[in-house]
Amino acid sequence: MSALLESIAKVRREVCELHAELTRYQLVVWTAGNVSGRVPGHDLMVIKPSGVSYDDLTPELMVVTDLYGTPVRGMNTGSAGTVDWGNPDLSPSSDTAAHAYVYRHMPEVGGVVHTHSTYATAWAARGEEIPCVLTMMGDEFGGSIPVGPFALIGDDSIGQGIVETLKGSNSPAVLMQNHGPFTIGKDARNAVKAAVMCEEVARTVHISRQLGEPLPIDPAKIESLFDRYQNVYGR
Amino acid sequence: MSALLESIAKVRREVCELHAELTRYQLVVWTAGNVSGRVPGHDLMVIKPSGVSYDDLTPELMVVTDLYGTPVRGMNTGSAGTVDWGNPDLSPSSDTAAHAYVYRHMPEVGGVVHTHSTYATAWAARGEEIPCVLTMMGDEFGGSIPVGPFALIGDDSIGQGIVETLKGSNSPAVLMQNHGPFTIGKDARNAVKAAVMCEEVARTVHISRQLGEPLPIDPAKIESLFDRYQNVYGR
Amino acid sequence: MSALLESIAKVRREVCELHAELTRYQLVVWTAGNVSGRVPGHDLMVIKPSGVSYDDLTPELMVVTDLYGTPVRGMNTGSAGTVDWGNPDLSPSSDTAAHAYVYRHMPEVGGVVHTHSTYATAWAARGEEIPCVLTMMGDEFGGSIPVGPFALIGDDSIGQGIVETLKGSNSPAVLMQNHGPFTIGKDARNAVKAAVMCEEVARTVHISRQLGEPLPIDPAKIESLFDRYQNVYGR
Amino acid sequence: MSALLESIAKVRREVCELHAELTRYQLVVWTAGNVSGRVPGHDLMVIKPSGVSYDDLTPELMVVTDLYGTPVRGMNTGSAGTVDWGNPDLSPSSDTAAHAYVYRHMPEVGGVVHTHSTYATAWAARGEEIPCVLTMMGDEFGGSIPVGPFALIGDDSIGQGIVETLKGSNSPAVLMQNHGPFTIGKDARNAVKAAVMCEEVARTVHISRQLGEPLPIDPAKIESLFDRYQNVYGR
Numbered sequence: 001m002s003a004l005l006e007s008i009a010k011v012r013r014e015v016c017e018l019h020a021e022l023t024r025y026q027l028v029v030w031t032a033g034n035v036s037g038r039v040p041g042h043d044l045m046v047i048k049p050s051g052v053s054y055d056d057l058t059p060e061l062m063v064v065t066d067l068y069g070t071p072v073r074g075m076n077t078g079s080a081g082t083v084d085w086g087n088p089d090l091s092p093s094s095d096t097a098a099h100a101y102v103y104r105h106m107p108e109v110g111g112v113v114h115t116h117s118t119y120a121t122a123w124a125a126r127g128e129e130i131p132c133v134l135t136m137m138g139d140e141f142g143g144s145i146p147v148g149p150f151a152l153i154g155d156d157s158i159g160q161g162i163v164e165t166l167k168g169s170n171s172p173a174v175l176m177q178n179h180g181p182f183t184i185g186k187d188a189r190n191a192v193k194a195a196v197m198c199e200e201v202a203r204t205v206h207i208s209r210q211l212g213e214p215l216p217i218d219p220a221k222i223e224s225l226f227d228r229y230q231n232v233y234g235r
Numbered sequence: 236m237s238a239l240l241e242s243i244a245k246v247r248r249e250v251c252e253l254h255a256e257l258t259r260y261q262l263v264v265w266t267a268g269n270v271s272g273r274v275p276g277h278d279l280m281v282i283k284p285s286g287v288s289y290d291d292l293t294p295e296l297m298v299v300t301d302l303y304g305t306p307v308r309g310m311n312t313g314s315a316g317t318v319d320w321g322n323p324d325l326s327p328s329s330d331t332a333a334h335a336y337v338y339r340h341m342p343e344v345g346g347v348v349h350t351h352s353t354y355a356t357a358w359a360a361r362g363e364e365i366p367c368v369l370t371m372m373g374d375e376f377g378g379s380i381p382v383g384p385f386a387l388i389g390d391d392s393i394g395q396g397i398v399e400t401l402k403g404s405n406s407p408a409v410l411m412q413n414h415g416p417f418t419i420g421k422d423a424r425n426a427v428k429a430a431v432m433c434e435e436v437a438r439t440v441h442i443s444r445q446l447g448e449p450l451p452i453d454p455a456k457i458e459s460l461f462d463r464y465q466n467v468y469g470r
Numbered sequence: 471m472s473a474l475l476e477s478i479a480k481v482r483r484e485v486c487e488l489h490a491e492l493t494r495y496q497l498v499v500w501t502a503g504n505v506s507g508r509v510p511g512h513d514l515m516v517i518k519p520s521g522v523s524y525d526d527l528t529p530e531l532m533v534v535t536d537l538y539g540t541p542v543r544g545m546n547t548g549s550a551g552t553v554d555w556g557n558p559d560l561s562p563s564s565d566t567a568a569h570a571y572v573y574r575h576m577p578e579v580g581g582v583v584h585t586h587s588t589y590a591t592a593w594a595a596r597g598e599e600i601p602c603v604l605t606m607m608g609d610e611f612g613g614s615i616p617v618g619p620f621a622l623i624g625d626d627s628i629g630q631g632i633v634e635t636l637k638g639s640n641s642p643a644v645l646m647q648n649h650g651p652f653t654i655g656k657d658a659r660n661a662v663k664a665a666v667m668c669e670e671v672a673r674t675v676h677i678s679r680q681l682g683e684p685l686p687i688d689p690a691k692i693e694s695l696f697d698r699y700q701n702v703y704g705r
Numbered sequence: 706m707s708a709l710l711e712s713i714a715k716v717r718r719e720v721c722e723l724h725a726e727l728t729r730y731q732l733v734v735w736t737a738g739n740v741s742g743r744v745p746g747h748d749l750m751v752i753k754p755s756g757v758s759y760d761d762l763t764p765e766l767m768v769v770t771d772l773y774g775t776p777v778r779g780m781n782t783g784s785a786g787t788v789d790w791g792n793p794d795l796s797p798s799s800d801t802a803a804h805a806y807v808y809r810h811m812p813e814v815g816g817v818v819h820t821h822s823t824y825a826t827a828w829a830a831r832g833e834e835i836p837c838v839l840t841m842m843g844d845e846f847g848g849s850i851p852v853g854p855f856a857l858i859g860d861d862s863i864g865q866g867i868v869e870t871l872k873g874s875n876s877p878a879v880l881m882q883n884h885g886p887f888t889i890g891k892d893a894r895n896a897v898k899a900a901v902m903c904e905e906v907a908r909t910v911h912i913s914r915q916l917g918e919p920l921p922i923d924p925a926k927i928e929s930l931f932d933r934y935q936n937v938y939g940r
Contacts, residue, residue: 133883134826134830134883135883136884196734197735200734200821200823204827205827208831210911210915213831214831215832215855215882215883
């Protein structure tokens, strides 16, 4: 097997397995969330197929596309080990265009995740950013989690909204208005971690605010938490 | 085995297995929720037996009734493969009359689900429809999720309330006042999907409104989301 | 084995297994909840041992006591099949006195359950009864779920509070103030069902009231729901 | 094997296994929480390694440090049974300094737990102590759960804040402001129990207060509950 095919097989396994973290942390119901990963060094990505239950995912069902979201002929197989000219039964996630736009415009990003996780989506429905009032948020997000514009599926509007919002922020998560969170990472695993932490802080800050106003954290201390955490773990 | 018996056996398996989705997504406690499916091309339906725990359900225990909810002699068996003159130990769900009424009056419906899922029922107790403030609601429900009338069990009041409310709506879900949600689909699987998504949006919109008012979505954009989604997946 | 020993063995198995419903529905954490069952026709009860994790419960570890909560010599065994003069390692649940008081004063009761389930306990902390605004509450509780007095552990105060409150109510559940729910049933299984349904309606009515006032149900209709349900299933 | 190595092996197993209680009760996501235990009679502690998933923990991966948080040469092994000069792949949890400070300054403490459990952290974000309005809180905490100061990671500030707050309180739990709970116990198991109960009462009191004010409990009765409970179970 060529180095490229080995690399694709590795990303297929990672992307497939990481969906189990979405269900474990109850970030998704039915088929409403997806993980993708860039194939390192190539203009290719691997993403969940559309409409397949999380229980039924296998590495072979993951779809390889170019960075415009078009499935690549000959790289999608019906079963393990077979290389055919595209699996006619599967199309990539309906959110593929947004993932692809991020990979084209943010070369440092190696993984993208989209969910409609409950608390993050509740903030998104009000179009309200999540203020940084937890040391854990300082560590992971380096400030508040920003809101992106309302955008309809069907063209590059969602991708543009994600990239424009994240370019000006420490945060690896953006809340797309009335829609839900998208997160990024240096690889798919880190993007999933950001999705998990985004819902966790969305829930905790929501619950804290139900009975009063959380205490702010001094911005210099947020910066200090973020710098320390990113130096220890990288991003 | 005749084609009819094969078809019934298939619906029995589907209806039985789909109850696992109700418990997986915590839409039900104890025995308080039920799935039914129409036998395609026949005036027959298959529904959960009354009072049996979800853990103990098997395809053979599902009850075949006519579209007035009466168990059909000779089609209900005590164990796999046996055809007797009705299983004397099992009666169909106490909600069977409501399911049957829907099948009689909505020929395009192939599956019905009833739960008391927490957040949907909380909206129902206030008699308040769920406003469409999430793109996911545009996709799945094409607008708000409507409220049906208060109705007592024992006659056709519940079934009538469901049918009258859903006939004037894009939504496959109705919140029966002080009671809980009923959902429909082209088959039992789609009705279960609607029940899962109904609770998901009921929860997310509830949580969003706890700390302010969600931003409305332009009705033309809701229509656009709904049209696109229904053309891709059908309903 | 004598009929009495067989009967005790059966109640031990039932009481042991029913604790799995408390954890399944997340009514308890750590060891903070317990189920008991009356031995039919005898002044004996079977209850969870104190301080044992739910994972480690076996029928043999359940403790047989008289109706004053005193372990019965010769009926508590260290391991399956052995009959010794009391298992010196295990004492009955610290809530045994309250269970025992209920059995002494309510001969129709065959099972008692105590939990600190979250939403029911939240109502109990405010000393506020749960209003009957759900058809499911009409079915199961026949009206509101009442509040019992504040009472300290150590004498018969808790048991008296339970009995006095339940004697004047349709409800099989009472919320002991600042403490948590106790439920009763004709047997242990029905008392567990009442504990599950009590938390379910406590949660649903709480959530409904967070965003407004639930619509009341006409008392005559509540009575009608309760009568119908009790005639179908008994209690 | 020497008595010391046997004792360390025992604490490794206990500390490792207790992390399963953090995930079971959903007190942690990803890798954001940790348990430690003192090695009885020695100036040594055992703690979770940094950045390892809960699914992947084994007793051998636990890190043995002195009471300043420095891994001990020769006591950390790469695999079961091997004793080498330190496992170069693993470092102790980034919260080790706080645990170590507690062991140095509270000799009666044998276990420490840190989580960011949702409801406890929500109170911590407001800097608000949890009032004692539940009999279960009287039993376990003997009063309110106090708040510790805002403190940054990197020196002894967090440890000092924990110790100063807990020294003046019956409570085995402290809510560090904008951060989350730390709990202590006579051993690791009791510290984990305190973490579980802390989240449980944080959630229940939060929910109770959402719809009104919980009824206070007379301080003399709280003291009576606490004394009784501690005499029965010790701490």
